Amino acid sequence: MLSEKKKRVVLHPDDAQARVDLGEALFLEKDYAGAEKQLQRALALDPDHPNVRRLLAAVYKADERPVPAENILTEAVKRKPDDISAREDLASLLVELNRYDQAILHLEEALKVEPSHVERRAKIIDLCITHGIEKRALRHLQEALKMAPDNPEFLKRELDVRLMGGHLAGILRTPLAAGKGALHARIKRALETPPLVNATQQPALKQVVVFLREGDVHQAKKALLLSPAEAKSLPLFDMLRGETALLAGDVATAESAFSKARDKDPTLMLPWARLGELKLWQGHPAEALVFLENAAKGSTPNGEVLEMWGDALYSTGKKREALEKYRQAMAIAPEVMLGAKIGDVERGDREQAGAPAVGRIVGMGWHPTGGVVMPIQAEIVPGKGELHLTGQMVGTARESARLVHTLLKNRAAFYRIEKTVTSHDLHLHYASQGDKTGLSAGLAFAIAALSAYLQKPLPVALAATGAITLDGAVVDVAGLGEKLLAAYLFDVKTVIAPRKNLFAIRDLPSDIQDKLRVHFVDSLGEAVSVVWETA
Numbered sequence: 001m002l003s004e005k006k007k008r009v010v011l012h013p014d015d016a017q018a019r020v021d022l023g024e025a026l027f028l029e030k031d032y033a034g035a036e037k038q039l040q041r042a043l044a045l046d047p048d049h050p051n052v053r054r055l056l057a058a059v060y061k062a063d064e065r066p067v068p069a070e071n072i073l074t075e076a077v078k079r080k081p082d083d084i085s086a087r088e089d090l091a092s093l094l095v096e097l098n099r100y101d102q103a104i105l106h107l108e109e110a111l112k113v114e115p116s117h118v119e120r121r122a123k124i125i126d127l128c129i130t131h132g133i134e135k136r137a138l139r140h141l142q143e144a145l146k147m148a149p150d151n152p153e154f155l156k157r158e159l160d161v162r163l164m165g166g167h168l169a170g171i172l173r174t175p176l177a178a179g180k181g182a183l184h185a186r187i188k189r190a191l192e193t194p195p196l197v198n199a200t201q202q203p204a205l206k207q208v209v210v211f212l213r214e215g216d217v218h219q220a221k222k223a224l225l226l227s228p229a230e231a232k233s234l235p236l237f238d239m240l241r242g243e244t245a246l247l248a249g250d251v252a253t254a255e256s257a258f259s260k261a262r263d264k265d266p267t268l269m270l271p272w273a274r275l276g277e278l279k280l281w282q283g284h285p286a287e288a289l290v291f292l293e294n295a296a297k298g299s300t301p302n303g304e305v306l307e308m309w310g311d312a313l314y315s316t317g318k319k320r321e322a323l324e325k326y327r328q329a330m331a332i333a334p335e336v337m338l339g340a341k342i343g344d345v346e347r348g349d350r351e352q353a354g355a356p357a358v359g360r361i362v363g364m365g366w367h368p369t370g371g372v373v374m375p376i377q378a379e380i381v382p383g384k385g386e387l388h389l390t391g392q393m394v395g396t397a398r399e400s401a402r403l404v405h406t407l408l409k410n411r412a413a414f415y416r417i418e419k420t421v422t423s424h425d426l427h428l429h430y431a432s433q434g435d436k437t438g439l440s441a442g443l444a445f446a447i448a449a450l451s452a453y454l455q456k457p458l459p460v461a462l463a464a465t466g467a468i469t470l471d472g473a474v475v476d477v478a479g480l481g482e483k484l485l486a487a488y489l490f491d492v493k494t495v496i497a498p499r500k501n502l503f504a505i506r507d508l509p510s511d512i513q514d515k516l517r518v519h520f521v522d523s524l525g526e527a528v529s530v531v532w533e534t535a
């Protein structure tokens with residue numbers, strides 16, 4: 001076969017496909033130099049060949065040459081932005097190089113072409129979870145659950161994302177979410193309470209109850225199938241069928257059975273509650289609310305139902321109403337998780353998520369594998385005008401913080417903070433995640449500190465990067481392109497950067513340029529004007 005391909009190239013030297021075929025054969029033979037030669041020649045003959053760049057990238061990658069592999073795939077994507085295969089190959093390579101931010105960007109561009117591609121969305125979610133991009137992960141999860149509402153892997157990922165951010169409110173923790181063992185335990189409890197306890201008084205259904213208590217799904221299904229017509233007409237039959245289906249993991253049958261039970265007797269709480277739980281599990285909280293409200297009507301308050309009702313309310317943005325339901329559930333059955341959910345909602349109220357905050361800004365760092373963002377916090381406390389540093393304040397970061405403190409003291413009269421800088425200490429907290437973030441944090445430190453001294457809130461989702469001098473000049477920094485990409489992924493809306501880095505924005509994809517407002521400045525004074533004009 002190889003000799004035939006070589007012969008074809010000799011006879012038809014200008015046949016690009018012949019060279020591609022030979023290059024692919026040589027690649028499989030691990031003759032990477034020979035494969036590269038043929039594929040480069042094919043590319044020269046036919047620059048628009050659909051596969052040659054991807055194959056050439058595979059040769060470079062196998063030959064442990066990631067830089068030319070990335071370059072050739074980047075060129076392929078630029079030539080054909082809708083080439084999903086090239087984007088996925090490039091994303092895979094970037095992940096191997098620990099350039100997860102760029103990988104996410106390319107996978108998201110591929111999703112625009114194929115929005116219903118579940119596996120690709122799962123890759124993005126996993127990358128976001130691994131690298132702590134909580135909000136973006138949650139958005140993709142919500143879209144994934146619309147396409148695959150019963151997918152347990154996505155439901156588990158949602159739990160991981162919520163826990164990652166310390167957000168417990170809205171987390172479904174019923175037996176349906178906990179697994180088969182918890183479902184079996186709940187069924188045994190339910191069989192001892194109305195209305196299912198009445199099933200033991202029905203000779204035709206008694207055997208079903210016995211098998212459900214034992215957790216024998218197969219025999220329970222068989223007993224249901226053999227039940228006489230008069231038994232099948234009872235809502236109890238449909239409830240037992242629904243519980244059996246849940247234990248078997250058959251959500252569609254369970255939903256159908258509980259719907260029939262509800263239609264036969266709308267006054268029963270259990271079918272409404274189970275349907276509400278299923279809708280929550282499927283990622284449809286608005287629909288779940290209808291069922292759970294009906295479950296609570298005309299019946300003894302049930303802690304599990306009230307908690308699910310709270311989860312549905314929280315997931316639809318009704319946090320105050322959710323808090324009320326959690327408290328009602330807590331009064332019936334005090335539990336640690338309910339207490340944690342209540343605390344989570346109350347904490348969110350205190351923090352006023354999404355509101356402008358004093359002394360809060362996003363810092364931007366860089367390391368060889370890409371950009372990073374990290375929160376910077378500034379507070380003033382009564383004292384003698386001293387500086388306190390906590391977090392990852394090491395090396396050049398400490399130098400930047402001290403420089404900013406001196407700069408603001410020297411310009412206290414200009415900013416009308418003369419009394420504050422002498423009667424209060426400045427506390428800067430810096431949660432750096434990167435290797436090269438010290439000097440470039442100077443501008444962010446200065447803006448956060450001035451906000452704290454003035455007690456003037458900063459705009460939401462504001463980030464800054466830039467080294468600063470004692471006279472207030474803002475000088476250029478390294479890796480601005482990578483920093484801006486990281487900021488975009490973490491939902492930053494506005495960035496202040498050195499004007500000397502102006503040309504770095506040219507290399508950003510147009511989508512990012514459109515969604516990030518980047519203000520370039522030469523001085524702290526100019527930056528301050530931009531900040532509060534933005535506010």
